[in-house]
Amino acid sequence: MNLPELFAERAGDYRAGMHHCTEAELPAVLAGLLAGASRVVLPAGIAEPWLTGLSVPTLPDGTAPLTAGELDEAGLSVLTGCAVAIAETGTIVLDAGPGQGRRLLTLVPDHHVCVVRDEQIVADVPDMISALPDPTRPLTMISGPSATSDIELNRVEGVHGPRRLDIVCVHP
Amino acid sequence: MSRNLPIVAITPFPVAAAHELGDAQLRANLGRATRTIRDKRARVVAEVADWEPMRDRAAAVKDEVLDNLAELLARFEAAAVAAGATVHHATDAAHANAIVTELVKAQRAESVVKIKSMATQEIGLNEALEAAGVTPIETDLAELIVQLADDTPSHILVPAIHYNRSQIRELFARRMPGFTATSDEPAVLAGAAREYLRRTFLAAKVAVCGANFAIAETGSLVIVESEGNGRMCLTLPETLIAVVGVEKLLPRFADLGDFLRLLPRSSTGERMNPYTSIFTGVTPGDGPQRLHIVLLDNGRTQVAQDPVGRAALRCIRCSACLNVCPVYERAGGHAYGSVYPGPIGAILSPQLTGQDAGFNKTLPYASTLCGACYDVCPVKINIPEILVHLRQTGPKPAAERAAMSTLSWLMRDRRRWRAALRAARSGSAPLRLIARRHGGTLRRVPWPLSAWTAHRDAPLPAAESFRDWWRRTHESS
Amino acid sequence: MRIALFVTCLNDALFPQAGIATVTLLERLGHTVAFPAAQSCCGQMHANTGYAAPARQLERLTEAAFAGHDVIVSPSGSCVAHLRAHTGLPAYELSELLVDVLGVTDVGATFPHRVTYHPTCHGLRMLRLGDRPATLLRAVKGLELIDLPEPEQCCGFGGTFALKNAAVSGAMLADKCANAAATGAEYLAAADNSCLAHIGGGLARHRGAPKPIHYAEILAATGAPS
Ligand code: SF4
Numbered sequence: 001m002n003l004p005e006l007f008a009e010r011a012g013d014y015r016a017g018m019h020h021c022t023e024a025e026l027p028a029v030l031a032g033l034l035a036g037a038s039r040v041v042l043p044a045g046i047a048e049p050w051l052t053g054l055s056v057p058t059l060p061d062g063t064a065p066l067t068a069g070e071l072d073e074a075g076l077s078v079l080t081g082c083a084v085a086i087a088e089t090g091t092i093v094l095d096a097g098p099g100q101g102r103r104l105l106t107l108v109p110d111h112h113v114c115v116v117r118d119e120q121i122v123a124d125v126p127d128m129i130s131a132l133p134d135p136t137r138p139l140t141m142i143s144g145p146s147a148t149s150d151i152e153l154n155r156v157e158g159v160h161g162p163r164r165l166d167i168v169c170v171h172p
Numbered sequence: 173m174s175r176n177l178p179i180v181a182i183t184p185f186p187v188a189a190a191h192e193l194g195d196a197q198l199r200a201n202l203g204r205a206t207r208t209i210r211d212k213r214a215r216v217v218a219e220v221a222d223w224e225p226m227r228d229r230a231a232a233v234k235d236e237v238l239d240n241l242a243e244l245l246a247r248f249e250a251a252a253v254a255a256g257a258t259v260h261h262a263t264d265a266a267h268a269n270a271i272v273t274e275l276v277k278a279q280r281a282e283s284v285v286k287i288k289s290m291a292t293q294e295i296g297l298n299e300a301l302e303a304a305g306v307t308p309i310e311t312d313l314a315e316l317i318v319q320l321a322d323d324t325p326s327h328i329l330v331p332a333i334h335y336n337r338s339q340i341r342e343l344f345a346r347r348m349p350g351f352t353a354t355s356d357e358p359a360v361l362a363g364a365a366r367e368y369l370r371r372t373f374l375a376a377k378v379a380v381c382g383a384n385f386a387i388a389e390t391g392s393l394v395i396v397e398s399e400g401n402g403r404m405c406l407t408l409p410e411t412l413i414a415v416v417g418v419e420k421l422l423p424r425f426a427d428l429g430d431f432l433r434l435l436p437r438s439s440t441g442e443r444m445n446p447y448t449s450i451f452t453g454v455t456p457g458d459g460p461q462r463l464h465i466v467l468l469d470n471g472r473t474q475v476a477q478d479p480v481g482r483a484a485l486r487c488i489r490c491s492a493c494l495n496v497c498p499v500y501e502r503a504g505g506h507a508y509g510s511v512y513p514g515p516i517g518a519i520l521s522p523q524l525t526g527q528d529a530g531f532n533k534t535l536p537y538a539s540t541l542c543g544a545c546y547d548v549c550p551v552k553i554n555i556p557e558i559l560v561h562l563r564q565t566g567p568k569p570a571a572e573r574a575a576m577s578t579l580s581w582l583m584r585d586r587r588r589w590r591a592a593l594r595a596a597r598s599g600s601a602p603l604r605l606i607a608r609r610h611g612g613t614l615r616r617v618p619w620p621l622s623a624w625t626a627h628r629d630a631p632l633p634a635a636e637s638f639r640d641w642w643r644r645t646h647e648s649s
Numbered sequence: 650m651r652i653a654l655f656v657t658c659l660n661d662a663l664f665p666q667a668g669i670a671t672v673t674l675l676e677r678l679g680h681t682v683a684f685p686a687a688q689s690c691c692g693q694m695h696a697n698t699g700y701a702a703p704a705r706q707l708e709r710l711t712e713a714a715f716a717g718h719d720v721i722v723s724p725s726g727s728c729v730a731h732l733r734a735h736t737g738l739p740a741y742e743l744s745e746l747l748v749d750v751l752g753v754t755d756v757g758a759t760f761p762h763r764v765t766y767h768p769t770c771h772g773l774r775m776l777r778l779g780d781r782p783a784t785l786l787r788a789v790k791g792l793e794l795i796d797l798p799e800p801e802q803c804c805g806f807g808g809t810f811a812l813k814n815a816a817v818s819g820a821m822l823a824d825k826c827a828n829a830a831a832t833g834a835e836y837l838a839a840a841d842n843s844c845l846a847h848i849g850g851g852l853a854r855h856r857g858a859p860k861p862i863h864y865a866e867i868l869a870a871t872g873a874p875s
Contacts, residue, residue, distance in 0.1 A: 010443065013443075014442075014446070065457060068373075068374050068408050069374060072370070072374060086444075088433075088443065089443045089444035090443070090444070091444050096455070096458055102457060102458040102459075103403065103406075103407045103449075103458055103459055104407045104408065104458075104459075107400065107403050107404065107407055124429075124433065125428070125429050125430075125432045125433050126426070126429030126430070126433075128429075129425065129426055129428060129429050130426070135390060135392070135425050135450070135452075136255065136390050136391075136392060136452035136453075137452075137455070138449075138450075138451045138452075138455050138458055138459060139448075139449070139450040139451070140403065140447065140448070140449055140450075141432075141444070141447065141448040141449075141450075142446065142447060143442075143443070143444040143445065143446050143447075144446055145446065146398065146399050146400035146446050146447065147398050147399070147446050148313050148314075148362055148398055148399045149330065149398070149440070150312075150313040150314035150317070150330060150331075150332055150362075151313070151332075151335075151337055151340060151358040151361055151362065152201075152336055152337055152358065153204070153205055153208050153209070153330065153333075154358040156358050156359045156362040158362075158366075159313060159362050159365065159366055159398075159399035159400055159401065160311075160366060160369065160370070160373070160399050160400035160401045160403070160404050161399070161400025161403060161446070161447060162400075
C-alpha cells in the first residue's frame with residue numbers, strides 16, 4: 001500500500017469522512033461538503049481557488065481576529081489545509097501556517113474540512129517531525145474527530161472539538 | 173505535612189484491597205475495562221515491526237534525561253523563557269501549590285479550568301486552590317465525573333472506570349446545572365458535558381495543565397489527549413499554568429518521534445490519540461499570552477539518585493502496566509491509596525515519599541512479581557526488579573526478619589538442612605493422619621500459615637525427602 | 650551427558666516426586682545425573698521477600714555447590730530464573746535442557762490422560778519457555794493436551810504474597826481454578842511446584858477439578874506401574 005492509500009485507510013478507521021479528488025475537482029468537492037454550513041470560517045492565507053464553488057457565506061479570520069464567542073455560533077464549518085499528514089496513524093498536522101490559521105479556528109466550530117495533498121503525506125511520526133518547517137510554531141496533531149471512551153469504554157465521537165472531521169485527499 | 177499528600181496510603185494495601193474486593197460492581201467494571209484495553213493494545217503493538225528496539229531507544233533517552241537532569245532543565249528553561257514563558261521551580265507539593273495559587277490570584281480569577289494532570293493530582297492542587305477560594309474545574313469527562321461525585325480517580329487513563337452509565341446519569345442530574353437528559357446513552361452524557369463545559373471554556377481566564385513531554389532543546393510542551401478539552405484549555409484562556417514533573421523532559425525535539433508512537437498504542441490502544449498539542453512559549457495572537465511553567469521536583473531528584481529505583485522516573489503514565497496487572501484488576505485503583513495506582517504506583521509512591529510515609533511500605537508487596545507489567549512497559553521499566561529492591565531496602569517486621577535468618581542459617585549447611593527436613597517430617601506425622609481425609613493436603617493450620625489455608629489446602633512435608641531418596645537409591649552402592 | 654540436578658529446597662522437602670521424575674527421565678534417556686549434596690536453596694525466596702544478605706549467601710552457596718558442572722537442570726522455572734539473574738551457573742529449566750541442549754521432543758513417555766498446562770509467570774515471561782513444555786507434552790503417548798483459558802494470568806501465588814495479600818491471592822486463585830476446572834482435564838501440569846502447591850491447594854477444594862502434577866512426572870511416566 002502506498003502512503004496516500006495507507007493514510008486514507010487509517011484516517012478512515014478513526015471515522016474521519018474521507019473524500020478523494022483531483023486539483024481540478026477540488027472546488028466542487030469542497031462546495032459540496034460545505035453546502036450545509038451557515039458560514040465557512042477561513043484562516044488567513046487560504047488558497048483562493050478552493051473557494052470558487054462555495055455557495056455559503058464566509059467568515060474570514062483577518063485583521064480583526066475572530067473571537068471564541070463568534071466561532072461558537074451554531075452551524076459553522078472551518079476549512080483549512082495542513083502542514084503534514086502521517087500515513088501510519090491517519091493524522092493531519094496543523095502548524096498555524098498560511099491556510100491553517102490560529103488554533104482556535106479549528107477547535108470551536110463543530111465541523112472541520114481539511115485538504116491534504118499526496119505530497120504532504122509522510123510515513124510515520126519521526127518523518128513528520130523532520131518534515132515540519134519550524135517545530136516551535138503551535139502544532140496540533142489531529143487523528144479523527146474528538147472522542148472519549150470515559151463512559152464504560154464506549155467510544156463517543158465529538159466531545160469538545162469538532163464533532164465532524166472531513167478530509168479531502170487531493171491526488172495528482 | 174507529607175502525611176496528607178495524595179500519594180501516601182493511609183491504609184495498608186492488603187486491608188484496602190480486601191475491602192475493595194467485596195465490591196462486585198467495581199470488579200466487573202475493572203475486569204471488563206482492563207481486558208478491553210489490553211486486547212486493543214496487543215493488537216496495535218503487534219502492528220509495529222520495530223516495537224522492541226523502539227522501547228530500548230525510549231528507555232535510553234529517559235536514562236539520558238535522568239543522567240543530565242540539571243543541565244537539561246537549565247536548557248529547557250532558557251529555551252522556554254526565550255520563547256516568552258515564565259519558568260518557576262517548585263521543590264515540593266506545598267511550594268508548587270503556593271506558586272500556582274499566587275499566579276491565579278494575580279489574574280483575579282475565581283475559577284480555573286483544568287486538563288487532567290497526574291502532577292497536579294500528586295500535589296493536591298485542587299484542594300489547595302479551593303482552600304484559597306478558587307474553584308478548580310476538571311474538564312476531562314472522567315475527571316469531571318469523579319469531581320462531581322467528590323470521589324478520587326481509580327485509573328490513570330480512565331479515572332471513572334468504576335462508574336457505569338446509569339450511575340453517571342444520576343450523578344449529572346444531581347450535580348450538573350442545566351442537565352435534563354433522561355437517557356443514559358454515553359453519547360447523550362458526553363453531549364451534556366460538552367454543553368456544560370462549553371460555557372465554562374468561553375469564560376475561563378486561567379487554565380492549568382500538566383504535560384506529557386517537555387522538550388529541552390526548544391522549550392516546548394506536549395499534551396496528548398482525546399476529547400478536545402485540552403485544546404480548549406490550551407487555546408482559549410489568556411493565562412496558562414503548566415505544572416510539569418522534572419522527569420517529563422526529553423532532550424531533543426526529534427525524540428518525540430518514538431514517544432508519540434509508543435504512548436498512544438500503550439495507553440488507549442490506539443495508533444494515535446485524537447489530539448496532540450505541541451506549543452513553545454507564547455505565540456502572539458494565538459492562544460494564551462501568559463504562559464507559566466512550574467517545574468516540579470517533589471522527591472524526584474532524590475529518586476534519581478537510586479541506581480535501581482530511578483528507572484521508575486522513565487514512566488510516561490501510559491497505564492499499560494495497570495491494565496495487565498492481576499492485582500490491580502482485582503483490587504482496583506483506590507486500594508493503592510495514591511493517585512498513582514497499580515504497578516507503577518507500587519514503585520513510585522513509596523519512592524517519592526519515602527517508605528516510612530503512611531503505609532506506603534506495604535505497596536512494594538502488592539505484587540506477585542508475575543512480570544506482566546515489565547513486558548508491556550513502553551519505556552522498559554523493570555517493575556518487578558524495583559519492587560524487590562524496595563522490599564530489600566524498606567522496613568520489615570522483626571518476627572519475619574528472625575524467621576528468614578533462621579531459615580537461611582538452616583539452609584546454609586547440609587547437615588543442618590537434612591536434620592531440618594527430617595524434623596519437619598516427623599513433626600508433621602500427626603498432621604499426615606488428619607490430612608489423609610483430604611487426599612493428602614491440609615485444610616486448616618495454625619497462624620501464621622492460616623492465611624494460606626484460608627484459601628487453599630496446605631501440602632505436607634514428604635514422607636521421604638528428595639535427598640534421602642537419592643542416598644537410598646544412588647549412594648548405597 | 651553428565652547433568653547436575655538442582656532439585657530446589659521446596660521439591661526436596663515437599664515434592665520429591667518432581668526431582669525423582671527428573672532423575673528417572675534423564676537416566677532413561679541415557680544420561681548421568683549428579684546430585685551435589687551441598688545444595689539447598691537458590692535464595693529466591695529470601696530475595697523476593699526483601700532479605701538481600703541471606704539471599705546472597707544462599708546464591709554463593711549454590712554457586713559453590715555446583716562449581717565445575719557444565720550443565721545444571723532444575724524442575725523449577727522460578728529457581729532457574731533466579732540462578733540465571735544472580736549467579737553465573739549454567740542452569741536450565743527441564744524443558745530447555747531437553748529441547749535446546751539434548752535436542753529431544755519425544756521423551757518416550759506414556760500418560761493416557763487429559764492434561765491442561767499452566768505456563769507459570771517465570772516460565773512465560775522470565776525464561777520465555779514458549780511452547781517447549783507443550784511440545785514435549787504433545788509427544789507423550791496417550792496424552793490429550795487441553796488448552797487452559799487465560800493461560801498467561803498469574804495464579805496468585807507470588808511467594809509470601811499468598812500470605813501477605815491473602816485476599817487478592819485467593820481471588821486470583823479462584824479464577825485460575827475456575828479456568829482449570831472448565832477444561833475438564835484430569836491433571837493440571839506446570840513447571841513449578843510452588844505455583845502447583847498453591848493451585849493444587851485451591852483445586853483440592855473443587856469437586857471434580859484436575860489434580861496438580863509437575864510435568865516432569867508426566868514425562869517420566871511410561872505407563873508401567875510405579
Ligand atoms: S510504568 Fe511503564 S507501563 Fe506503567 S504507566 Fe509508566 S510507562 Fe506505562
